Amino acid sequence: xxxxxxxxxxxxxxxxxxWAIVTVVFLLRYSTPGSVVTTxxxxxxxxxxxxxxxxxxxxxxPLHVQYATYLGDLLRxxxxxxxxxxxxxxxxxxxRLPQTLDLAIAATIVAIVIAIPLGVVSATRRHTPTDxxxxxxxxxxxxTPNFWLGLVLVLVFSVGMGWFPxxxxxxxxxxxxxxxxxxxxxxxxxxxxxxxALPAVTLGTYFTxxxxxxxxxxxxxxxxxxxxRTLRSSGLPPVVIRYQHVLRNALVPVVTxxxxxxxxxxxxxxxxxxxxxxxxxxxxxxxxINDRDWMVVQGCLIVIGVGFVVINAVVDGxxxxxxxxxxxx
Amino acid sequence: MTDxxxxxxxxxxxxxxxxxxxAVESVSFTVEAGESFGLVGESGSGKSATALSIAGxxxxxxxxxxxxxxxxxxxxxxxPGEHDVDGEFVDLTTLPANARRSLRGTEIAMVFQDPMSxxxxxxxxxxxxxKAVEVQQRAxxxxxxxxxxxxxxxxxxxxxxxxxxxxxxxxxSSRERAIELLERVGIPDPARRAEQHxxxxxxxxxxxxxxxxxxxxxxxxxLADEPTTALDVTIxxxxxxxxxxxxxxxxxxxxxxxxxxxxVAHHSDRVGVMYAGELVERAPIDRLFDAPVHxxxxxxxxAVPDLDTTATPSPSLSGRMTGxxxxxxxxxxxxxxxxxxxxxxxxxHPEERPVAxxxxxxxxxVLTDRAxxxxxxxxxxxxxxxxxxxx
Numbered sequence: 001x002x003x004x005x006x007x008x009x010x011x012x013x014x015x016x017x018x019w020a021i022v023t024v025v026f027l028l029r030y031s032t033p034g035s036v037v038t039t040x041x042x043x044x045x046x047x048x049x050x051x052x053x054x055x056x057x058x059x060x061x062p063l064h065v066q067y068a069t070y071l072g073d074l075l076r077x078x079x080x081x082x083x084x085x086x087x088x089x090x091x092x093x094x095x096r097l098p099q100t101l102d103l104a105i106a107a108t109i110v111a112i113v114i115a116i117p118l119g120v121v122s123a124t125r126r127h128t129p130t131d132x133x134x135x136x137x138x139x140x141x142x143x144t145p146n147f148w149l150g151l152v153l154v155l156v157f158s159v160g161m162g163w164f165p166x167x168x169x170x171x172x173x174x175x176x177x178x179x180x181x182x183x184x185x186x187x188x189x190x191x192x193x194x195x196x197a198l199p200a201v202t203l204g205t206y207f208t209x210x211x212x213x214x215x216x217x218x219x220x221x222x223x224x225x226x227x228x229r230t231l232r233s234s235g236l237p238p239v240v241i242r243y244q245h246v247l248r249n250a251l252v253p254v255v256t257x258x259x260x261x262x263x264x265x266x267x268x269x270x271x272x273x274x275x276x277x278x279x280x281x282x283x284x285x286x287x288x289i290n291d292r293d294w295m296v297v298q299g300c301l302i303v304i305g306v307g308f309v310v311i312n313a314v315v316d317g318x319x320x321x322x323x324x325x326x327x328x329x
Numbered sequence: 330m331t332d333x334x335x336x337x338x339x340x341x342x343x344x345x346x347x348x349x350x351x352a353v354e355s356v357s358f359t360v361e362a363g364e365s366f367g368l369v370g371e372s373g374s375g376k377s378a379t380a381l382s383i384a385g386x387x388x389x390x391x392x393x394x395x396x397x398x399x400x401x402x403x404x405x406x407x408x409p410g411e412h413d414v415d416g417e418f419v420d421l422t423t424l425p426a427n428a429r430r431s432l433r434g435t436e437i438a439m440v441f442q443d444p445m446s447x448x449x450x451x452x453x454x455x456x457x458x459x460k461a462v463e464v465q466q467r468a469x470x471x472x473x474x475x476x477x478x479x480x481x482x483x484x485x486x487x488x489x490x491x492x493x494x495x496x497x498x499x500x501x502s503s504r505e506r507a508i509e510l511l512e513r514v515g516i517p518d519p520a521r522r523a524e525q526h527x528x529x530x531x532x533x534x535x536x537x538x539x540x541x542x543x544x545x546x547x548x549x550x551x552l553a554d555e556p557t558t559a560l561d562v563t564i565x566x567x568x569x570x571x572x573x574x575x576x577x578x579x580x581x582x583x584x585x586x587x588x589x590x591x592x593v594a595h596h597s598d599r600v601g602v603m604y605a606g607e608l609v610e611r612a613p614i615d616r617l618f619d620a621p622v623h624x625x626x627x628x629x630x631x632a633v634p635d636l637d638t639t640a641t642p643s644p645s646l647s648g649r650m651t652g653x654x655x656x657x658x659x660x661x662x663x664x665x666x667x668x669x670x671x672x673x674x675x676x677x678h679p680e681e682r683p684v685a686x687x688x689x690x691x692x693x694x695v696l697t698d699r700a701x702x703x704x705x706x707x708x709x710x711x712x713x714x715x716x717x718x719x720x
Binding site for chain 2: 126225226227229230231232233234235236237238240244245248249322323
């Protein structure tokens with residue numbers, strides 16, 4: 001279904017978009033008032049540090065040479081140095097990205113696992129108590145602010161019931177662990193999951209509610225199509241009709257929103273990360289902005305941008321599986 | 330001949346925002362094994378609603394509110410259950426939904442009007458036919474008595490099928506059978522066609538594919554709802570002769586629904602004419618064309634252009650069919666306000682009565698047992714005019 005040409009074209013698009021992102025980020029340095037060095041250096045930077053920054057950015061060179069140096073560094077995955085944390089930006093991102101991915105993917109899985117069956121059930125039992133319960137849930141889920149939901153979940157399930165830790169990521173030997181560590185050491189899975197559960201539910205609730213609504217309305221629309229009657233006329237079990245035909249056709253808008261939301265989750269889970277003292281990309285970005293740690297801001301923006309591009313490419317790949325018209329174009 | 334289906338006083342209603350619609354009103358007819366029964370009438374006369382009632386596919390707003398549909402299925406008749414049984418016949422209207430579904434495809438199949446929208450656009454044509462084959466294969470693998478109570482396919486196996494690409498609902502043999510079926514209905518290069526999506530088919534080819542899907546489960550009754558209406562005239566003839574051919578081969582019974590008397594003339598053994606939800610006349614095809622009793626049937630026949638005669642066709646029926654909401658239906662004969670032979674007798678609603686000597690010809694009209702009497706004639710269209718003035 002997915003042709004090599006299609007993949008090559010998508011990859012080409014992706015490269016162009018990533019190039020545009022890194023270029024905009026580069027130009028942002030010069031869009032702020034004052035010299036580039038004052039933009040990049042921390043507020044309390046010493047003159048020696050400022051001189052070092054100027055040297056590293058080859059500020060005495062013309063702009064296009066600086067730009068070429070910058071791109072060259074990026075190609076070598078050199079994202080610069082965090083003067084506030086006194087470590088390389090690459091290292092900082094490498095420690096934070098797994099945490100963010102854990103949370104974003106867990107929230108998405110929560111959303112998919114709950115929202116899609118709920119949306120289908122709700123649509124196939126339109127105007128029954130089940131449907132009203134599902135639609136009420138999605139209304140409440142969409143309207144509940146994350147910080148409030150997070151605190152309530154902590155109060156009830158951590159402080160009250162004591163089922164889950166109050167906050168923070170799972171640690172082993174003082175080191176924060178993520179899904180990758182769990183792959184190598186499966187005995188950590190339980191601890192990892194209990195730490196992940198509440199943040200994932202908090203982050204996933206809005207997402208679940210949104211997807212439930214989308215799935216329901218998509219399935220309701222598809223159920224009225226004539227082909228459903230044809231499939232029923234050949235005696236197919238309702239579950240096959242609903243999940244192999246109706247849902248598949250209703251999924252295109254769902255997958256679109258799923259991709260966009262997952263992209264947002266990578267950079268925008270700041271509130272949930274704060275409530276649960278989660279060491280993710282969102283809180284790193286906000287801290288870096290507060291500290292004027294420009295190289296870190298730049299690194300975060302690039303990672304978030306690249307994340308969006310990758311997710312969109314995957315979404316396009318899924319389209320070709322869902323809708324034959326896409327791959328035939 | 331043995332009967333396959335006996336509809337007795339079948340009545341169906343649709344609940345709409347404007348009230349209840351009397352879509353099918355006390356309709357009775359019999360379909361014999363191997364015969365072709367034509368159901369004719371203008372749009373909104375209740376033909377499709379009758380077929381959907383038989384198939385158990387009425388939309389959510391529609392319900393069968395009265396009458397019975399006796400279908401000959403000895404196996405199910407011998408199975409204890411809450412359904413009504415009469416000899417080898419089972420009343421479809423009393424069957425639970427699962428048992429009803431187990432009959433679809435394998436006993437009662439349907440072909441729809443618009444082939445373009447009747448296939449899932451995102452699945453290959455072959456896979457959709459293969460699924461119909463699969464249903465029949467799974468059904469014949471176990472006795473109907475257990476089938477009627479349990480799902481043939483559960484959520485667990487569905488999830489497994491979806492996650493493992495090597496598994497799917499359909500087996501390899503079903504796929505091969507689907508290709509054979511496509512070949513059977515005259516689709517060239519069936520193996521390649523089976524892998525294509527509906528958008529890559531023409532309307533006529535897709536209608537052939539839909540017939541393949543309908544006969545995939547080896548049904549005994551095929552409900553063909555306006556199968557040629559959406560097609561070009563030349564293609565129409567091909568589809569009808571394909572249906573004839575399949576019927577001769579397999580001996581299945583066909584209920585052919587159409588607004589076109591020309592279609593039933595060439596295809597059907599007997600015909601029922603529907604008007605405003607009622608079956609107003611039914612007769613063997615020759616009798617209906619030679620000696621129609623109901624003035625509506627006569628009107629329909631005179632509206633068919635005849636190339637053999639030079640006579641000017643009689644004026645077509647004036648006025649429109651009555652609305653089918655409860656408050657719109659007149660107390661007397663539903664056709665009276667358009668009827669050129671309406672009499673004072675028509676103020677009472679007519680019963681369905683046999684026509685003279687034969688019980689195979691009947692009509693819901695006072696003219697079955699008396700001749701038109703001009704002295705008692707109602708002003709033609711009087712009721713209709715009054716209604717319009719009122720508005």
